[in-house]
Amino acid sequence: MKKNLITLCFVLIFTGCMPREAVDPLPSWGEGQTKEAIIQFVTEVTTEGGTGFVPAPERIAVFDNDGTLWAEQPMYVQLVFALDRVKALAPEHPEWKDEQPFKAVLEGDMETLLAGGEHALLNLVMATHAGTTQKEFAQIVKDWLATARHPKTGRPYTEMVYQPMLELLAYLRANGFKTYIVSGGGIEFMRPWTEAVYGIPPEQVVGSSIKTKFEMRGSEPVLVRLPELNFLDDKDEKPVAINQHIGRRPIAAFGNSDGDLQMLQWVAAGDGPRFALYVHHTDGNREWAYDRDSSIGRLAKGLEAAAANGWTVVDMKEDWRVIFPDN
Amino acid sequence: MKKNLITLCFVLIFTGCMPREAVDPLPSWGEGQTKEAIIQFVTEVTTEGGTGFVPAPERIAVFDNDGTLWAEQPMYVQLVFALDRVKALAPEHPEWKDEQPFKAVLEGDMETLLAGGEHALLNLVMATHAGTTQKEFAQIVKDWLATARHPKTGRPYTEMVYQPMLELLAYLRANGFKTYIVSGGGIEFMRPWTEAVYGIPPEQVVGSSIKTKFEMRGSEPVLVRLPELNFLDDKDEKPVAINQHIGRRPIAAFGNSDGDLQMLQWVAAGDGPRFALYVHHTDGNREWAYDRDSSIGRLAKGLEAAAANGWTVVDMKEDWRVIFPDN
Secondary structure, eight states: OHHHHHHHHHHHHHTTSSOSSOOOSOTTBOSSHHHHHHHHHHHHHHOTTSTTOOOGGGOEEEEOOBTTTBOOOSSOHHHHHHHHHHHHHGGGOGGGGGSTTHHHHHTTOHHHHHHTHHHHHHHHHHHHHOSSBHHHHHHHHHHHHHHOOOTTTOOOGGGSBOHHHHHHHHHHHHTTOEEEEEEEEEHHHHHHHHHHHHSOOGGGEEEEEEEEEEEEETTEEEEEEEEEEEEOOSTTHHHHHHHHHTOSOOSEEEEOSGGGHHHHHHHHTSSSOOEEEEEEEEOTTTSOEESTTOSSSOOSHHHHHHHHHTOEEEEHHHHBSOSSTTO | OHHHHHHHHHHHHHTTSSOSSOOOSOTTBOSSHHHHHHHHHHHHHHOTTSTTOOOGGGOEEEEOOBTTTBOOOSSOHHHHHHHHHHHHHGGGOGGGGGSTTHHHHHTTOHHHHHHTHHHHHHHHHHHHHOSSBHHHHHHHHHHHHHHOOOTTTOOOGGGSBOHHHHHHHHHHHHTTOEEEEEEEEEHHHHHHHHHHHHSOOGGGEEEEEEEEEEEEETTEEEEEEEEEEEEOOSTTHHHHHHHHHTOSOOSEEEEOSGGGHHHHHHHHTSSSOOEEEEEEEEOTTTSOEESTTOSSSOOSHHHHHHHHHTOEEEEHHHHBSOSSTTO
């Protein structure tokens, strides 16, 4: 009997139906419950004939970006970009010297800026993200990312991505999943680089947006970016955006903050096998440690929901052998 | 020399690098300029090493739906659906007997209904498409399509699709294209059936929409459809929707009315090889003949733009051997 099994293995191996060696698809994930839960879910939904089998077209996984795929401390990357844009555009806007929130930015007065709350930040984003064509804006983002560096690590922001999550994205795609970003960040701020960095093409990026307007400039059609909010992709709006863009309910969702709670609820409540995971930032040495009391990436209700529903929680300090690529 | 070529052909054929016989991928298209233009474009963008080669991820083709993929006469299918919904919902709405546009619908008074213009029709759509969850609405659409029949042909509406366009969709996909619908029709009205009928999955359907709201019903999260317009995917808004959903400019666009003009302009103006095609309804016997003077699917500016820019125009009567499947 054993001999037959060995023979079968050889046949499978040499006909290419089985890998010659079992390569660990998630080498940066430490052995333990978290990694096991991921592998068990993927195995379940890809096992043909199994009770949990999910056909490939329905294997859709959604990922938050800030704090889930790349670092969001000490400040959202897109906010750093907006501040830099204020400085770059200031010569064309002499009035900003006396006008909030621009005055605060130009004077480096973060306290006053943040005191203005979400409204001030939204104004800042409008003023700095609008007024160009869609094509021009994509180039501005690319140019900025090429030179901007993280204040703590000195790395390009596109290297402040989590190595274990890169492996997870690749592992899911190797198993027939379509991977999507569903982020509160700007859709046009992400699309210029997500394909190169995460392997996620523009059409699989969902995010917040400002309105755009089609216009003919002579014989050239352009899309002009307007200083008007179109969609804020956070909290309750994440399931709305998922439905609008994807049109079917994903079977796996990955987030790190209370802003992702409704997305995880929406995904977890579907029929058949479901996977919901929170990245919990617990590593103050290699990254940052924050949850309930953080203004960026607050995670309070989410931890309660995870405990109540048996969702998977990544303890970054314990579960991740490596945080960023090549370090 | 000739002998070498023959030998080469045999080698290619038997190693599977060449089809054993040249199967016509577009059998319902008559031989002529239109079919040649399509095949030439597809050959150009898929020929590796050629000057017009386009990598597969950028091979995106967008299709209007009403009048391009399925028939829109004598009335948009979705409008028929809305009228039927008014009748089905009337018992719950006794006030509709005295309230326009519902009164007109219940009395079969199309003249009064259409006299109310776009505003009346939009009100009708809101009232009949909202108030359910997203999941319930998908089921209502499926149930309706299962029994509704076209008033002229007696066919299910999903068999009022154009056979040559089905072949075109399949031909493009066989050549690495991602095919999208970009329609003025309701996104949630199309998604329940486009995968089965066109091979276009929900995430590749773009359309008009009403707002939806995330809500917890007990422990069950639902998306509730609201009687409020979210996005009207027509004319200027089609390139906006393409950018919002797809995030890169398609290389091929297919439409049939002036509502598709900006989409064709947007697609045609990109770099590299481009393909823009108008379906011109010229066959009053097998389908309908209409263009400049039709209130449904008016095609006037589009014909001028096609002539001025050298876009391809399908003459349905001449170019299509077959209109609908199996007839």
